Amino acid sequence: MKFDTPAGINPIDRMAVVGKPHDRVDGARKVTGTAPYAYERHDVVPDALYGFILGAAIAKGRITGIDTAHAQAMPGVRAIVTYQNAGKLTLGSKNTAKLLAGPEVEHYHQAVALVVADSFEKARAAAAAIHVDYGRAAGHFDLAAAAKSAKSDGGEDEDGSKSPPIDRIGDFAGAFAAAPVTLDATYTTPDEAHAMMEPFATTAAWTGDALTVWTANQMIAWTREDLATTLGLPKDKVRVDSPFVGGGFGGKLFLRADAVLAALGAKATGRPVKIAMQRPLMFNNSTHRPATIQRIRLGADRSGKLTAIAHECTSGNLPGGSPETATDQTKLLYAAPNRLTAQHLAVLDLPEGNAMRAPGEASGLMALEIAMDEMAEKLGMDPVEFRIINDTQVDPEKPERPFSQRQLIKCLRDGAATFGWSARDARPGRRRDGDHLIGLGVASAFRNNINFKSAARVRLGRDGVVTVETDMTDIGTGSYTIIAQTAAEMMGVGIDRVVVRLGDSDFPVSAGSGGQWGANSSTSGVYAACVKLREAVAARLGFNAPDPDFIDGHVRSGNRSVALADAAKDGDLVAEDTMSWSGLSRKYQQSTFGAHFVEVAVDAYTGEIRVRRMLAVCAAGRILNPKTARSQVIGAMTMGVGGALMEELVVDKRFGFFVNHDLAGYEVPVHADIPHQEVVFLDEADDKVSPMKAKGVGELGLCGVGAAIANAVYNATGVRIRDYPLTLDKHLDWLPTV
């Protein structure tokens, strides 16, 4: 099915099941420990050996010798895989650095060896007994230093095409010079880790020349393809199965070392092998959100109308890597006739930078939305009003393209009312509660809506049960549930009559989980398949009417009503289809919007910053399930607190690695950091995006949170911090004397 004209009325609009706050259909399995995760596939692979990965001890250079003799002789060791015996490995299309080093080392903790043994402990002990000699090479590890030689690079557009490195509209320089009120400020964001709860994990087994990996992955088709490429196998000899994933945040979009090495270990031993990457390797072996240096210039007239906007971002990556597209939202968020956005990419020899939840916008809004706050203050305007008067209903670069739906103003206004924004004192440092300085902050949230081709298969069984199969993944997001709701709505059955099977490369290829495209795309694929199944059912039951109703387990037209299950009494009915998109996203800019409001308390003595309350108002099309959507948004807000206040991969610029590579050193929020969180969804349905009329929310909830916190901290203290994370040492010297 092709989605190329706005959606009319369709069965989803009934919203008998879709749009209801259903509990997760997989919830019981998760809380009872019966949901099988990649490292625990005893159900299908009872006899796996254990793999343990040894990471490189240097950031850049060559392996000059590997002595595995001692390790090989240790008890229980079955195989040791290194580049010397792994055979030819080809770099997958989505990988920048090789997943097994040798002889070159491209980054710290790049995998150097895999030990396979009878137990985890034996494999770990033997890994420590491998002796590797390295020749170190000099590398570039300091973004600020490398920025000077950065090249223009626009990165990729959503459709995978190259974006221009510089966008110019009107005459930015002239307008900025002429503007009576201007801001020119530089902001930095650090490298961040996905730090998902479940590490990379794979169980691999060969049957003849065919490989199956039970793994933790967000994008089954990409990973199948890259695993086949890496190992030199035909794609149809590789099966990837990822029914449950313990978090990903973009870290599991791609093929990673666990899957490749488990496959190689299994090949070497002739036995299934499982690997869960040890936590200390998870920070340098993986991808991460790259650090940015962002310069923003804003010019406005005295009424507060922006006349000039420029946003330039520099990030770094390994050779062949891509930039952090932190200027994306600036092309679309506010009106102004004169605009400049530019991206630069420096070469760094740190681990690979790549997508982390809301790539581009998360970092970009951390800077842009502080700049907006600073500008509002210069103009003497309320930051909510300032944003409102600079709203645009069209793509500012291409005014002929309206937004499909854009209610940023309502998000801001409703949020301000709900949050009690009027209590904010515009003069910073004025509100106190005992020893705490209290501040309120706001930021706009913005994240593009992306649709990816997505297929599904649906089967109506004799018993009236509808089974959905698609390689879509549920990374904790609620995919199982919204897909069940979609199929239930379409086929007119209760959600308990739907079985959803996900994450298997034997199933039709879906959009996968990433870029907040998963919910809308994958349910649209299920919609398409269900439309076909409805046609097959109607035909089988002899309905001549064009579109009978599917309600309450029955198919009805006029006064004829037949039980749905009757259609399958002579055998299952199966339908498969793919939803694809064309045209509408060129005609209409499709984005999601929101407003974040935050109250912080800053300890006037110690400078410690704690968040007191948070509100997000989101406009993201139809909300398929308010409960799972809310979970996504509050989880994202929590991640935003981490990004604002504590998360930073600290670079050792001499040795070239992230120093704080465990969960003690890389701090993420704990329960005590997370206060009252409230989420409001505006009642929307966007007919330009899909028959579901839904957009993504999984990333929107993160976009802008950091800046809202930073703005609240400024409102509390009067000290502006432009370098994330906002740790107390950055404002301590300017706090009131005690």
Added chain:
Amino acid sequence: MRAFTYERATSAAGAAAAVAHHAGAKFLGGGTNLLDLMKLEIETPTHLVDIQDLKLDQIEATHDGGLRIGAFVSNTTLSANPRVRRDYAVLTRAIQAGASGQLRNKATTAGNLLQRTRCPYFYDTNQPCNKRTPGSGCAAIGGYSRQLAVIGTSDTCIATYPGDMAVALRALDATVETVDATGATRVIPIADFHRLPGATPEIDTVLNHGELITAVTLPKPVGGAHIYRKVRDRASYAFALVSVAAVVQPDGSGRVAFGGVAPKPWRSAAADAAIPHGAAAVVEQAFAGARPTHDNSFKLTLAKRTLAAAMAQVRTA
């Protein structure tokens, strides 16, 4: 983790002897620090002597009105003890500011005193670290040192003692009781227990190999207001950037120890004497001769402001 042998000791002197007579042996308390370090091969004992059966899990009054805490008493038990809560509240507050509920259930009094530094380079066996591998160098000097010490350091090591409980014990003038393989006992004032790195940062304390801690003793209560203030980047479950254990008397005199700033809980007589003159005076005394790094010089300001917060708390208490 290297392979090791294991035994459960049945007497204190026996445990001490078992470790003393085995070069690579160590005592095992709750295991929450030692086992983590063994998994990373930062510690590589060849033999573990488990002390859980030694009945060192009692808290009892001493004849001079103090309290004797068995080495195996858990952090949870100790912090919840009614006498500790009443007479040594700074200790309860310090313990409860540390780690997590689960860890405090396992962590023992002796093991807590002996927890090793949290310097990130100490934890990465690819990196030079004099404390882990004597003579290999110190990666933290010139590297990432935001968490590390500002005073008491040497050119070989700038790590902190990371714990909370010991900071309160320092303010309370606790003593550490030990027994060795011969059955000889000694009493070590907490002030002398942890050592400064000097040229041998691999040695954290004055204990000899095979010397078993049997108890920690608190002198009789000193009264006053008991404050423990721990500052960190997140609200819980993080080691201190700076912590302050203060006991302040109604007459304005008192005692104060700092955590997170030095290789040992940091206290000085001159600093105590300055308490009536305010936080700035105390910090000036306590941190005279400090050698902070670029990353951690804020700790000096933070120590002063944290102490000021603690003293303000005393005034309003």
